[in-house]
Amino acid sequence: MSHAAVLLVHADSDREYLRTPGEELQTDLGVLTVPDDPDPGQIIETHLEEPFTVRALRGPDLFNHFERTGAPMMPRDVGLVVGHVGAQSGDRVLDAGTGTGVLSAYLGRLGAAVTTYERDPEFAEVARDNMALAGVDDRVEVRGGDVLEDLDALSGEEFDLLTLDTADAATVVEHAPELLTSGGYCAVYAPFVEDARRAEEAADAVGLLGVETLETIQRELHVDDRGTRPSTAGVGHTGYLTFARNG
Structure with a gap:
Protein backbone atom coordinates (compact mmCIF):
# COMPACT_ATOMS: atom_id res chain seq x y z
CA MET A 1 0.00 0.00 0.00
CA ARG A 58 -10.25 13.86 2.64
CA GLY A 59 -12.68 12.67 -0.01
CA PRO A 60 -13.41 16.06 -1.64
CA ASP A 61 -9.67 16.63 -2.03
CA LEU A 62 -9.61 13.68 -4.41
CA PHE A 63 -12.04 15.47 -6.72
CA ASN A 64 -10.11 18.74 -6.51
CA HIS A 65 -6.59 17.39 -6.97
CA PHE A 66 -6.64 14.09 -8.87
CA GLU A 67 -5.13 14.19 -12.35
CA ARG A 68 -8.15 14.23 -14.65
CA THR A 69 -8.80 12.30 -17.81
CA GLY A 70 -12.31 13.65 -18.27
CA ALA A 71 -15.18 14.96 -16.17
CA PRO A 72 -15.02 13.07 -12.84
CA MET A 73 -18.09 12.12 -10.83
CA MET A 74 -19.07 15.00 -8.59
CA PRO A 75 -18.94 14.54 -4.79
CA ARG A 76 -22.72 15.10 -4.63
CA ASP A 77 -23.26 12.08 -6.92
CA VAL A 78 -20.74 9.99 -5.01
CA GLY A 79 -22.65 10.81 -1.83
CA LEU A 80 -25.93 9.66 -3.36
CA VAL A 81 -24.36 6.39 -4.50
CA VAL A 82 -22.83 5.69 -1.09
CA GLY A 83 -26.01 6.62 0.74
CA HIS A 84 -28.44 4.72 -1.46
CA VAL A 85 -26.49 1.47 -1.57
CA GLY A 86 -25.12 1.61 1.97
CA ALA A 87 -21.52 1.11 0.82
CA GLN A 88 -19.35 -0.05 3.72
CA SER A 89 -16.05 -1.58 4.72
CA GLY A 90 -15.68 -5.12 3.46
CA ASP A 91 -17.90 -4.68 0.41
CA ARG A 92 -16.74 -6.14 -2.89
CA VAL A 93 -17.37 -3.68 -5.71
CA LEU A 94 -17.30 -4.17 -9.47
CA ASP A 95 -17.00 -0.84 -11.27
CA ALA A 96 -16.84 0.01 -14.97
CA GLY A 97 -15.84 3.33 -16.48
CA THR A 98 -13.06 4.24 -14.04
CA GLY A 99 -12.15 7.56 -15.65
CA THR A 100 -10.33 9.74 -13.14
CA GLY A 101 -11.21 7.24 -10.40
CA VAL A 102 -12.98 9.49 -7.92
CA LEU A 103 -15.77 7.00 -7.11
CA SER A 104 -13.37 4.06 -6.83
CA ALA A 105 -11.11 6.04 -4.51
CA TYR A 106 -14.02 7.09 -2.29
CA LEU A 107 -15.18 3.48 -2.02
CA GLY A 108 -11.65 2.26 -1.36
CA ARG A 109 -11.23 4.77 1.44
CA LEU A 110 -14.46 3.45 2.95
CA GLY A 111 -12.76 0.05 3.13
CA ALA A 112 -14.35 -1.60 0.10
CA ALA A 113 -12.38 -3.85 -2.26
CA VAL A 114 -12.89 -2.43 -5.76
CA THR A 115 -12.24 -3.98 -9.16
CA THR A 116 -12.66 -1.26 -11.77
CA TYR A 117 -12.43 -1.42 -15.57
CA GLU A 118 -11.20 1.37 -17.85
CA ARG A 119 -11.07 0.88 -21.63
CA ASP A 120 -8.47 3.55 -22.39
CA PRO A 121 -4.98 2.30 -21.40
CA GLU A 122 -3.67 5.82 -20.74
CA PHE A 123 -6.69 6.67 -18.59
CA ALA A 124 -6.20 3.42 -16.68
CA GLU A 125 -2.59 4.31 -15.92
CA VAL A 126 -3.58 7.75 -14.65
CA ALA A 127 -6.25 6.13 -12.46
CA ARG A 128 -3.65 3.78 -10.97
CA ASP A 129 -1.48 6.77 -10.07
CA ASN A 130 -4.51 8.47 -8.53
CA MET A 131 -5.26 5.39 -6.42
CA ALA A 132 -1.69 5.49 -5.11
CA LEU A 133 -2.11 9.18 -4.22
CA ALA A 134 -5.29 8.32 -2.35
CA GLY A 135 -3.51 5.51 -0.51
CA VAL A 136 -5.96 2.85 -1.73
CA ASP A 137 -3.93 1.03 -4.38
CA ASP A 138 -4.02 -2.06 -2.16
CA ARG A 139 -7.86 -2.06 -2.25
CA VAL A 140 -8.61 -0.72 -5.74
CA GLU A 141 -7.48 -2.77 -8.74
CA VAL A 142 -7.65 -0.83 -12.01
CA ARG A 143 -7.98 -3.23 -14.93
CA GLY A 144 -7.58 -2.17 -18.53
CA GLY A 145 -10.26 -3.28 -20.96
CA ASP A 146 -14.01 -3.73 -21.21
CA VAL A 147 -15.86 -5.45 -18.38
CA LEU A 148 -18.23 -7.03 -20.93
CA GLU A 149 -15.27 -8.81 -22.52
CA ASP A 150 -14.10 -10.11 -19.13
CA LEU A 151 -17.34 -11.64 -17.87
CA ASP A 152 -15.95 -15.17 -18.15
CA ALA A 153 -13.06 -14.22 -15.84
CA LEU A 154 -15.58 -12.80 -13.36
CA SER A 155 -17.77 -15.90 -13.49
CA GLY A 156 -18.39 -17.31 -10.05
CA GLU A 157 -17.48 -14.08 -8.27
CA GLU A 158 -20.18 -12.26 -6.35
CA PHE A 159 -20.10 -8.55 -5.71
CA ASP A 160 -22.02 -6.48 -3.17
CA LEU A 161 -22.12 -3.48 -5.46
CA LEU A 162 -22.04 -2.89 -9.20
CA THR A 163 -21.30 0.71 -10.21
CA LEU A 164 -21.36 1.80 -13.84
CA ASP A 165 -20.42 5.02 -15.65
CA THR A 166 -20.26 3.83 -19.26
CA ALA A 167 -22.28 4.34 -22.42
CA ASP A 168 -23.11 0.60 -22.53
CA ALA A 169 -24.15 0.42 -18.87
CA ALA A 170 -27.56 -1.05 -19.77
CA THR A 171 -25.86 -4.05 -21.36
CA VAL A 172 -23.81 -4.64 -18.20
CA VAL A 173 -26.98 -4.33 -16.10
CA GLU A 174 -28.37 -7.33 -18.00
CA HIS A 175 -25.69 -9.42 -16.27
CA ALA A 176 -26.31 -7.96 -12.80
CA PRO A 177 -28.17 -11.01 -11.40
CA GLU A 178 -25.10 -13.20 -12.08
CA LEU A 179 -22.61 -10.62 -10.82
CA LEU A 180 -24.34 -9.47 -7.63
CA THR A 181 -24.78 -11.30 -4.38
CA SER A 182 -28.31 -11.66 -3.04
CA GLY A 183 -29.38 -8.20 -1.91
CA GLY A 184 -26.50 -6.52 -3.76
CA TYR A 185 -27.03 -3.14 -5.39
CA CYS A 186 -26.52 -1.78 -8.87
CA ALA A 187 -25.90 1.96 -9.39
CA VAL A 188 -25.65 3.55 -12.84
CA TYR A 189 -24.52 7.11 -13.48
CA ALA A 190 -25.70 8.56 -16.80
CA PRO A 191 -25.17 12.05 -18.19
CA PHE A 192 -28.09 11.65 -20.61
CA VAL A 193 -31.66 10.76 -19.76
CA GLU A 194 -31.86 8.27 -22.66
CA ASP A 195 -29.04 6.24 -21.11
CA ALA A 196 -30.77 6.32 -17.73
CA ARG A 197 -33.97 5.07 -19.34
CA ARG A 198 -32.13 2.16 -21.00
CA ALA A 199 -30.48 1.25 -17.69
CA GLU A 200 -33.83 1.26 -15.89
CA GLU A 201 -35.49 -0.84 -18.60
CA ALA A 202 -32.62 -3.36 -18.45
CA ALA A 203 -32.91 -3.59 -14.67
CA ASP A 204 -36.65 -4.23 -14.93
CA ALA A 205 -36.14 -6.82 -17.66
CA VAL A 206 -33.78 -8.98 -15.56
CA GLY A 207 -35.95 -8.77 -12.46
CA LEU A 208 -33.95 -6.40 -10.28
CA LEU A 209 -35.96 -4.86 -7.44
CA GLY A 210 -36.67 -1.31 -6.32
CA VAL A 211 -35.65 0.23 -9.63
CA GLU A 212 -35.59 4.03 -9.52
CA THR A 213 -33.85 6.87 -11.34
CA LEU A 214 -33.00 10.18 -9.71
CA GLU A 215 -31.83 13.44 -11.25
CA THR A 216 -29.12 15.22 -9.28
CA ILE A 217 -29.79 18.94 -8.89
CA GLN A 218 -28.41 21.27 -6.24
CA ARG A 219 -28.75 25.02 -5.81
CA GLU A 220 -26.21 26.99 -3.82
CA LEU A 221 -27.44 29.70 -1.45
CA HIS A 222 -25.95 33.17 -1.89
CA VAL A 223 -25.47 34.98 1.42
CA ASP A 224 -24.63 38.69 1.76
CA ASP A 225 -25.50 41.69 3.92
CA ARG A 226 -28.82 42.21 2.13
CA GLY A 227 -30.11 38.69 2.72
CA THR A 228 -30.05 35.13 1.51
CA ARG A 229 -31.33 33.80 -1.81
CA PRO A 230 -30.64 30.93 -4.22
CA SER A 231 -27.69 31.50 -6.50
CA THR A 232 -28.49 32.46 -10.10
CA ALA A 233 -25.26 30.86 -11.39
CA GLY A 234 -26.81 27.87 -13.13
CA VAL A 235 -29.23 25.04 -12.52
CA GLY A 236 -26.77 22.73 -10.73
CA HIS A 237 -27.69 19.60 -12.74
CA THR A 238 -24.99 16.91 -12.97
CA GLY A 239 -26.66 13.73 -14.20
CA TYR A 240 -28.98 10.80 -13.55
CA LEU A 241 -28.49 7.93 -11.11
CA THR A 242 -30.37 4.65 -11.53
CA PHE A 243 -30.49 2.29 -8.56
CA ALA A 244 -31.70 -1.30 -8.34
CA ARG A 245 -31.22 -4.30 -6.03
CA ASN A 246 -30.68 -7.95 -6.72
CA GLY A 247 -33.28 -10.29 -5.24
Whole structure:
Protein backbone atom coordinates (compact mmCIF):
# COMPACT_ATOMS: atom_id res chain seq x y z
CA MET A 1 0.00 0.00 0.00
CA SER A 2 1.24 3.48 -0.84
CA HIS A 3 1.21 6.23 1.73
CA ALA A 4 -1.68 8.57 0.99
CA ALA A 5 -0.75 12.02 -0.20
CA VAL A 6 -1.25 15.06 1.99
CA LEU A 7 -2.38 18.57 1.17
CA LEU A 8 0.05 21.41 1.68
CA VAL A 9 -1.89 24.63 2.25
CA HIS A 10 -0.11 27.97 2.17
CA ALA A 11 -0.87 29.90 5.34
CA ASP A 12 -1.47 33.27 3.64
CA SER A 13 -3.35 32.22 0.52
CA ASP A 14 -5.74 29.58 -0.78
CA ARG A 15 -3.02 27.76 -2.71
CA GLU A 16 -3.00 23.97 -2.18
CA TYR A 17 -0.67 21.27 -3.42
CA LEU A 18 -1.09 17.50 -3.23
CA ARG A 19 2.16 15.70 -2.47
CA THR A 20 3.26 12.31 -1.14
CA PRO A 21 5.64 11.84 1.82
CA GLY A 22 9.25 12.31 0.72
CA GLU A 23 8.24 14.26 -2.39
CA GLU A 24 9.64 17.71 -3.14
CA LEU A 25 7.47 20.77 -3.70
CA GLN A 26 8.90 23.55 -5.87
CA THR A 27 6.99 26.81 -6.25
CA ASP A 28 7.70 30.52 -6.41
CA LEU A 29 7.24 30.41 -2.63
CA GLY A 30 10.30 28.23 -2.30
CA VAL A 31 11.26 24.56 -2.07
CA LEU A 32 10.40 22.02 0.63
CA THR A 33 10.41 18.26 1.05
CA VAL A 34 7.40 16.56 2.62
CA PRO A 35 8.45 14.58 5.75
CA ASP A 36 8.06 10.80 5.63
CA ASP A 37 5.33 10.80 8.28
CA PRO A 38 3.82 14.31 8.52
CA ASP A 39 1.18 15.10 11.12
CA PRO A 40 -2.01 17.00 10.23
CA GLY A 41 -1.58 20.60 11.35
CA GLN A 42 2.21 20.43 11.13
CA ILE A 43 3.87 23.56 9.70
CA ILE A 44 6.56 23.06 7.07
CA GLU A 45 8.56 26.00 5.78
CA THR A 46 10.15 26.38 2.37
CA HIS A 47 13.74 27.50 2.04
CA LEU A 48 12.29 31.03 1.70
CA GLU A 49 10.57 30.56 5.10
CA GLU A 50 7.10 30.47 3.58
CA PRO A 51 4.86 28.33 5.84
CA PHE A 52 2.68 25.48 4.58
CA THR A 53 0.25 23.59 6.80
CA VAL A 54 -0.13 19.82 6.40
CA ARG A 55 -3.73 18.73 5.96
CA ALA A 56 -4.87 15.10 5.94
CA LEU A 57 -6.43 14.00 2.69
CA ARG A 58 -10.25 13.86 2.64
CA GLY A 59 -12.68 12.67 -0.01
CA PRO A 60 -13.41 16.06 -1.64
CA ASP A 61 -9.67 16.63 -2.03
CA LEU A 62 -9.61 13.68 -4.41
CA PHE A 63 -12.04 15.47 -6.72
CA ASN A 64 -10.11 18.74 -6.51
CA HIS A 65 -6.59 17.39 -6.97
CA PHE A 66 -6.64 14.09 -8.87
CA GLU A 67 -5.13 14.19 -12.35
CA ARG A 68 -8.15 14.23 -14.65
CA THR A 69 -8.80 12.30 -17.81
CA GLY A 70 -12.31 13.65 -18.27
CA ALA A 71 -15.18 14.96 -16.17
CA PRO A 72 -15.02 13.07 -12.84
CA MET A 73 -18.09 12.12 -10.83
CA MET A 74 -19.07 15.00 -8.59
CA PRO A 75 -18.94 14.54 -4.79
CA ARG A 76 -22.72 15.10 -4.63
CA ASP A 77 -23.26 12.08 -6.92
CA VAL A 78 -20.74 9.99 -5.01
CA GLY A 79 -22.65 10.81 -1.83
CA LEU A 80 -25.93 9.66 -3.36
CA VAL A 81 -24.36 6.39 -4.50
CA VAL A 82 -22.83 5.69 -1.09
CA GLY A 83 -26.01 6.62 0.74
CA HIS A 84 -28.44 4.72 -1.46
CA VAL A 85 -26.49 1.47 -1.57
CA GLY A 86 -25.12 1.61 1.97
CA ALA A 87 -21.52 1.11 0.82
CA GLN A 88 -19.35 -0.05 3.72
CA SER A 89 -16.05 -1.58 4.72
CA GLY A 90 -15.68 -5.12 3.46
CA ASP A 91 -17.90 -4.68 0.41
CA ARG A 92 -16.74 -6.14 -2.89
CA VAL A 93 -17.37 -3.68 -5.71
CA LEU A 94 -17.30 -4.17 -9.47
CA ASP A 95 -17.00 -0.84 -11.27
CA ALA A 96 -16.84 0.01 -14.97
CA GLY A 97 -15.84 3.33 -16.48
CA THR A 98 -13.06 4.24 -14.04
CA GLY A 99 -12.15 7.56 -15.65
CA THR A 100 -10.33 9.74 -13.14
CA GLY A 101 -11.21 7.24 -10.40
CA VAL A 102 -12.98 9.49 -7.92
CA LEU A 103 -15.77 7.00 -7.11
CA SER A 104 -13.37 4.06 -6.83
CA ALA A 105 -11.11 6.04 -4.51
CA TYR A 106 -14.02 7.09 -2.29
CA LEU A 107 -15.18 3.48 -2.02
CA GLY A 108 -11.65 2.26 -1.36
CA ARG A 109 -11.23 4.77 1.44
CA LEU A 110 -14.46 3.45 2.95
CA GLY A 111 -12.76 0.05 3.13
CA ALA A 112 -14.35 -1.60 0.10
CA ALA A 113 -12.38 -3.85 -2.26
CA VAL A 114 -12.89 -2.43 -5.76
CA THR A 115 -12.24 -3.98 -9.16
CA THR A 116 -12.66 -1.26 -11.77
CA TYR A 117 -12.43 -1.42 -15.57
CA GLU A 118 -11.20 1.37 -17.85
CA ARG A 119 -11.07 0.88 -21.63
CA ASP A 120 -8.47 3.55 -22.39
CA PRO A 121 -4.98 2.30 -21.40
CA GLU A 122 -3.67 5.82 -20.74
CA PHE A 123 -6.69 6.67 -18.59
CA ALA A 124 -6.20 3.42 -16.68
CA GLU A 125 -2.59 4.31 -15.92
CA VAL A 126 -3.58 7.75 -14.65
CA ALA A 127 -6.25 6.13 -12.46
CA ARG A 128 -3.65 3.78 -10.97
CA ASP A 129 -1.48 6.77 -10.07
CA ASN A 130 -4.51 8.47 -8.53
CA MET A 131 -5.26 5.39 -6.42
CA ALA A 132 -1.69 5.49 -5.11
CA LEU A 133 -2.11 9.18 -4.22
CA ALA A 134 -5.29 8.32 -2.35
CA GLY A 135 -3.51 5.51 -0.51
CA VAL A 136 -5.96 2.85 -1.73
CA ASP A 137 -3.93 1.03 -4.38
CA ASP A 138 -4.02 -2.06 -2.16
CA ARG A 139 -7.86 -2.06 -2.25
CA VAL A 140 -8.61 -0.72 -5.74
CA GLU A 141 -7.48 -2.77 -8.74
CA VAL A 142 -7.65 -0.83 -12.01
CA ARG A 143 -7.98 -3.23 -14.93
CA GLY A 144 -7.58 -2.17 -18.53
CA GLY A 145 -10.26 -3.28 -20.96
CA ASP A 146 -14.01 -3.73 -21.21
CA VAL A 147 -15.86 -5.45 -18.38
CA LEU A 148 -18.23 -7.03 -20.93
CA GLU A 149 -15.27 -8.81 -22.52
CA ASP A 150 -14.10 -10.11 -19.13
CA LEU A 151 -17.34 -11.64 -17.87
CA ASP A 152 -15.95 -15.17 -18.15
CA ALA A 153 -13.06 -14.22 -15.84
CA LEU A 154 -15.58 -12.80 -13.36
CA SER A 155 -17.77 -15.90 -13.49
CA GLY A 156 -18.39 -17.31 -10.05
CA GLU A 157 -17.48 -14.08 -8.27
CA GLU A 158 -20.18 -12.26 -6.35
CA PHE A 159 -20.10 -8.55 -5.71
CA ASP A 160 -22.02 -6.48 -3.17
CA LEU A 161 -22.12 -3.48 -5.46
CA LEU A 162 -22.04 -2.89 -9.20
CA THR A 163 -21.30 0.71 -10.21
CA LEU A 164 -21.36 1.80 -13.84
CA ASP A 165 -20.42 5.02 -15.65
CA THR A 166 -20.26 3.83 -19.26
CA ALA A 167 -22.28 4.34 -22.42
CA ASP A 168 -23.11 0.60 -22.53
CA ALA A 169 -24.15 0.42 -18.87
CA ALA A 170 -27.56 -1.05 -19.77
CA THR A 171 -25.86 -4.05 -21.36
CA VAL A 172 -23.81 -4.64 -18.20
CA VAL A 173 -26.98 -4.33 -16.10
CA GLU A 174 -28.37 -7.33 -18.00
CA HIS A 175 -25.69 -9.42 -16.27
CA ALA A 176 -26.31 -7.96 -12.80
CA PRO A 177 -28.17 -11.01 -11.40
CA GLU A 178 -25.10 -13.20 -12.08
CA LEU A 179 -22.61 -10.62 -10.82
CA LEU A 180 -24.34 -9.47 -7.63
CA THR A 181 -24.78 -11.30 -4.38
CA SER A 182 -28.31 -11.66 -3.04
CA GLY A 183 -29.38 -8.20 -1.91
CA GLY A 184 -26.50 -6.52 -3.76
CA TYR A 185 -27.03 -3.14 -5.39
CA CYS A 186 -26.52 -1.78 -8.87
CA ALA A 187 -25.90 1.96 -9.39
CA VAL A 188 -25.65 3.55 -12.84
CA TYR A 189 -24.52 7.11 -13.48
CA ALA A 190 -25.70 8.56 -16.80
CA PRO A 191 -25.17 12.05 -18.19
CA PHE A 192 -28.09 11.65 -20.61
CA VAL A 193 -31.66 10.76 -19.76
CA GLU A 194 -31.86 8.27 -22.66
CA ASP A 195 -29.04 6.24 -21.11
CA ALA A 196 -30.77 6.32 -17.73
CA ARG A 197 -33.97 5.07 -19.34
CA ARG A 198 -32.13 2.16 -21.00
CA ALA A 199 -30.48 1.25 -17.69
CA GLU A 200 -33.83 1.26 -15.89
CA GLU A 201 -35.49 -0.84 -18.60
CA ALA A 202 -32.62 -3.36 -18.45
CA ALA A 203 -32.91 -3.59 -14.67
CA ASP A 204 -36.65 -4.23 -14.93
CA ALA A 205 -36.14 -6.82 -17.66
CA VAL A 206 -33.78 -8.98 -15.56
CA GLY A 207 -35.95 -8.77 -12.46
CA LEU A 208 -33.95 -6.40 -10.28
CA LEU A 209 -35.96 -4.86 -7.44
CA GLY A 210 -36.67 -1.31 -6.32
CA VAL A 211 -35.65 0.23 -9.63
CA GLU A 212 -35.59 4.03 -9.52
CA THR A 213 -33.85 6.87 -11.34
CA LEU A 214 -33.00 10.18 -9.71
CA GLU A 215 -31.83 13.44 -11.25
CA THR A 216 -29.12 15.22 -9.28
CA ILE A 217 -29.79 18.94 -8.89
CA GLN A 218 -28.41 21.27 -6.24
CA ARG A 219 -28.75 25.02 -5.81
CA GLU A 220 -26.21 26.99 -3.82
CA LEU A 221 -27.44 29.70 -1.45
CA HIS A 222 -25.95 33.17 -1.89
CA VAL A 223 -25.47 34.98 1.42
CA ASP A 224 -24.63 38.69 1.76
CA ASP A 225 -25.50 41.69 3.92
CA ARG A 226 -28.82 42.21 2.13
CA GLY A 227 -30.11 38.69 2.72
CA THR A 228 -30.05 35.13 1.51
CA ARG A 229 -31.33 33.80 -1.81
CA PRO A 230 -30.64 30.93 -4.22
CA SER A 231 -27.69 31.50 -6.50
CA THR A 232 -28.49 32.46 -10.10
CA ALA A 233 -25.26 30.86 -11.39
CA GLY A 234 -26.81 27.87 -13.13
CA VAL A 235 -29.23 25.04 -12.52
CA GLY A 236 -26.77 22.73 -10.73
CA HIS A 237 -27.69 19.60 -12.74
CA THR A 238 -24.99 16.91 -12.97
CA GLY A 239 -26.66 13.73 -14.20
CA TYR A 240 -28.98 10.80 -13.55
CA LEU A 241 -28.49 7.93 -11.11
CA THR A 242 -30.37 4.65 -11.53
CA PHE A 243 -30.49 2.29 -8.56
CA ALA A 244 -31.70 -1.30 -8.34
CA ARG A 245 -31.22 -4.30 -6.03
CA ASN A 246 -30.68 -7.95 -6.72
CA GLY A 247 -33.28 -10.29 -5.24
